[in-house]
Amino acid sequence: MSQQSGPSWYPPQQPQPSSSTVGWSVVWALVPVFTCGLGTPFVIGHAAQRLRSVPLVFATAVYALGLGVFIIGAGTYGDSDLIPGWLNVLVVLGFFGNWIGGLGHALILRGAVFARPAAFGPKPAFGPQSYPQPAPVQPTYPPPGPVSGQYTPIPQPSQPPYLKNTLYSDQPPRTNMQFGQSERPQEWIGPYRVIDTIGRGGQGTVHLALTPQGQKVAIKVLHEHFTGNRAARERFLREVEATRRVATFSTARVLDVNINDDQAYVVSEYVDGASLEQLVRDRGPRDEDGLTRLALATAGALAAIHRAGVVHRDFKPANVLIGTDGPRVIDFGIARALDQVTATSSVMGTPAYMSPEQLGGGHVGPESDVFSWASTMIFAASGRVAFGSDTIPAILNRVLNHQPDLSALPPSLRPLAASCLEKDPARRPTAADIMLRIVQ
Template identity: 45%
Template sequence: MMLNDAADDSVLGGYRLVRSLGRGGFGEVFLGEAEDGTRAAVKVLHASWAGDADMRRRFAAEVEQARRVSGFCVAAILDADPEGERPWIATEYIDGPTLQRAVAEEGPRRGVELQRLAVNTATALAAVHAAGVVHRDLKPDNIMLAPDGPRVIDFGIARAVETTSVTASGVVGTIGYMAPEQLEGARLTSAVDVFSWGAVMVYAATGEEAFQAPTQASRIARILGGTPDLGDLTEPLRGIVHRCLDKDPERRPDASALLTLLIAGPNGVTASGPVLPGASAAPTLVAPVVDPTRAAPAPVVDPTRVAPHHGADPTRSYTRFAPSRALPAAPSPASYTGPGAPVPAPPPYTAPGAAGGSARHTGIGGVPPYHFVGIRFTDPGALAEAMQGDWGAAVRVFGDATERAALGAWLMNDLGDTVVDRALFRRHADDANLALASFIAQLRPDLPPVFRGLGATLPELAALFSDPRPVITGAPRSNEMALLARPAVLRLMGLHHGADPGAYQRLADSLDTAEHAGNAFHQELTGGLAGWRAAVPNVNPALILTFLLHPERMTPPSNGGDNGVGEWIDILWRRVDASPGPVGVGHATAIYGALATLQALARQRRYWEERYTEVSTEHETLHAKVEQQQRFFRIRRYCNHALFCLPIGLVLDLSGRAEVLGGFLVSVAVLAFCASVVLSVVLRVGYGDPVRRGQRVMELNNAAARLPELTSGVERIRADLLHARRLTGG
């Protein structure tokens, strides 16, 4: 299922592809080397995508976006050929880790280092936005820490500011660093990058995400309605980051104002948040802080009352909450055909599940209308149907505290509705889409299920989740799938009438079980294997739902031509084979989410084993040569000592008392002299001068000192593989 291209040992645009630096769903990045020695990061589109016209267009757009951005603080583009047989782009090679890896391995940034990171990344953001570009996927993995400062990389899903109006199928980004409006599918501006910057700074300072949660569904809920966890982030940066993480994009500073706030230092922050130097306590460039969880004032209503007080004027409750606006003229009696079309006066409507006519809304007799997209509604059922048909406009109603309170007042006070859950209007809506879906399902369960404008019947879900590639590659459609693949959404869709009313509940339960099993499997690996301790869990509910709806798609991922990755997949997949049902699906999804970890482990293993082999071979070679060299040196030294036999032998021979012994000693001395001369020549020719021989001994000692660490590294990696086999029953 994964795209499988073997690494090319070839030349593209004058760059020789030396080795792979990383691999994604759409392409692979190689270390390229030009003839003059210049190094570049060469991103090559996968062969399987090269024939896709849309992918070529996106790749060409990436090149164009990168060229529009000034080269400081970003990875500058060097050359590109988006129209070639294998489209490629060469950017500045940055010799350094990503922020994600640096924090995972070295810990959070502190003090001046954190301030420098904040200013430099904000500068890069200002340059990106000055070029009319919205990055839309700013995250720690897309910030490289070069020796001369951080660089922002990967404009693969960037878009120009003037074309950032996205539809339901166009949500892109990385959950955890996405702004609420990205998740909601609203029109995007450069404010989404400011939100992402704030989330990145929290990770850099604390090592944790600002909206950390055990599951993806709960992370989404926290981003949409929860408060960020800023950890021990200190002022003045804390106040600036808090402003950047505001739910309302209008209240976030733009990149230029953000940079000014960072440069202003401690004087740029007040009790109500950061302000520009010289500004009053009520800043002019950044709106005052407003509690995003505070709803508009609601009328005092008896919570036990389900109908208006006796004698209450039914025309006042809604109108006093509705925003001041001119009412449109009454529509013609043409039939309602969609958002913006006129609607006739509806027939009497009986709320689903009501007995007799006790919850009947007549739509006549003085009941005030509710206005939605310029249309007058007196029947909540017709309103629910219209809202389902114009999801974008409806979600703005439920996302705005004042509008939601006005709708609640109309339903509860004016109509005396007894069907819709009061909590939809009396509590802060963490997720406006879920609130809207609940409203529609309670009033009109007879309608087919729809979520965020997408049909959500079981056949439609099966069709939407039939292809796992968007989830695996991170294509724009993947985040929309992730928003649908939540147990809470599935359970709401199950409230609509259908052939199998329990199917959604079973699917939601299976999704819950699978996600928890996947996270537990990942924790088991990170807790038991040394190489996994910094691995970030990535159990994608959209991929889980794909496998639940299409079990035949659940096959082991491709190893990408890397045998080391393949070995890990073979080991871990045994757990999938041993765990059928939702648990096995969760384990499979955890493996797919850990592919980046597997690739890193495979690279580490190759590095350590290659270095171990290299150093151990060097050690063996040096050891043999030094040993031989030392042996010859010792023999020559003995020969030099034997030269003392010459004077002794001469004395004995001349004295006449031991002529035989004297002659023998003289012969030994002569032979020792000859041997010493020969050995000196051998040492000089075969082993170098004394300085070189001394260096060889030092090299041997250095190799011997490195071997224990390399041996430990190799043994640790092999121990991880062995332990993984035990964990998976292999």
Template identity: 45%
Template sequence: MRTLGPLENTDPERIGRYRLIGRLGAGGMGQVFFGRSAAGRAVAVKRIHPHLAADASFRQRFAREVTAARQVSGAFTAPVIDAGPDDEVPWLVTSYVPSLPLDEAVQAYGPLPEASVRVLAAGLAEALVEIHRVGLIHRDLKPGNVLLSEDGPRVIDFGIARATDGTAATQSIIGTPGFMSPEQVQGEHLTPAGDLFAYGAVLAFAASGTGPFGEGNMPTMVMRIISREPDLSAVPESLRHLVAACLSKDPQGRPGPGEILDYLGDVHAGASWLPPAVMTGVQEQVAKVNRALATSAGDPQATGGHQRTEALGAGGLRV
């Protein structure tokens, strides 16, 4: 799990209206903090790296993508709730969802059972309906960007990856080996259908514990994605046809998220949509978030009078 570390001397105490509690990590776009709103809401705050902030074209793309991302309001996303794209160092805030990232959950507890994968399939399809509705393409849908929460999955980091296109700090191909479509790995024009290929790969991973094209370095994965058929032997038979259709080499052959929801029909999630061990892990994250928020508010009952630093999951922004 990602550790909630202490703030460093050079870190601000606040970004916008949000009080920072600790560090969650850093990545290609910026530093991610765990914070709280004025009303005590848990949030993830990403502050863009200064060298990207100095790139005028990046700032324009970032502002445009944030504007679009703030229009996404689906139940199965971790929405962007605030941003400062015009600040000296741009930032954005998403709702923090106490959860386990899918990749970490599968690594710790094994593949998900069929009933859980069906709920996952429906939730991710609903999220893609919302993301595509506002004209966004996720571009990096992968197990690390799928969170498992008490009431269903969440998709995070949608609509932001494209902002780094063309900057010196990023590669020309944005994505994760094994979860990119053939057109993406070949640097071709992307459409929403690319997200559906990644969607199929994520479902295969959830059901089997590995991606449908195995593991390997970028050149190896590119060749497999372009030329090999996916291994779907561990995908439940009731979902294999759907996953195979999503993993079509031809973008035109992939279903849209609305078609997927029609195909799945009503899916009964409920409070026990995850296996007991996974749900316990999620509930532990909920408790840790609550303690961190209480501690930041100066509640000695939360920690017995002592400050605590605990491991928290990504919760809303991956880095």
């Protein structure tokens, strides 16, 4: 799984606290002095949480260790003449490190922790007039289904799309945007106005936003960073470009992809509905008719995805939204794109819904999505995860070596699900075969 990077120890351009928070920021920075260093781990830990910084997490641990050495040493040796010399040095370092060092560190971080919103760039005027539009051309795709109104026509780029900052428009990115600096969503992501945060997952955070024309869209801001790696940026954009070829058979259309500074976001059609996972947990398993419709729609979505040369790689109940017009499959192709750019070897996906070859590091093709589809149908029919939900090693063992209980499925779907769950990918049907077998 890709790792999220936090800000560096000291931001290159220190923002200043707003006038409404100056008092609180001073009190916050002086906590190490008021508490003789006892409050330093809490202050730096708060900064790490606000700034989402991995280095600050380690700094918090170092301060906590120093504080622990001081308390243990001072409590064990009440008489300083009896304390060993080496331990006395550690106690002194722990005390003054937390007291003086914590004060200096807090003063340096104060501006970033209590930064005013203006530190992220000026707020643009909302409306289509603020974003110059290219010359009118014919749209490259029809208007999205459930969203009313029309999107701005998308011009054909004069060079390969993956060599541009933005794939689907000539609008330059807002490089002054910063992600991951606050628990609240930023007000603007490129030309899109964020109005809510609707989900967080292993790949990124999903926001509900408005286009300059006022249409609702879903924006996934990915955790993966592309710092100083132009080749990785181009590979990612090239991979996600393939998702545009997916026909809209029960899928949420990808509308835009961009990279601001070093962080990417994917804009897709907004589906007003709950995920299959949430729906089953709230209302219980699907009945036979509802399950059959779900199976047919999601198999059709996978068939369209595979026909475009894309493999989902993370098909699961959380990535199936139940909208007013039926099921919609989302987040297809993102796992593959991230897998192409991540600097470390990793397995992307949810273990309980991954195929044996995916867990084993083998070739991952459309057959893997078919395996995940069958696991998802078992969850929809029973409310239980097909291969269990206890420990990761136990789940992996079941996926690799055992067959799940199919009794919750209707008799008409059991043989089909069993064939989809074959350990050998070559013995599984295609998504198109699944559709035919359901309707026959």
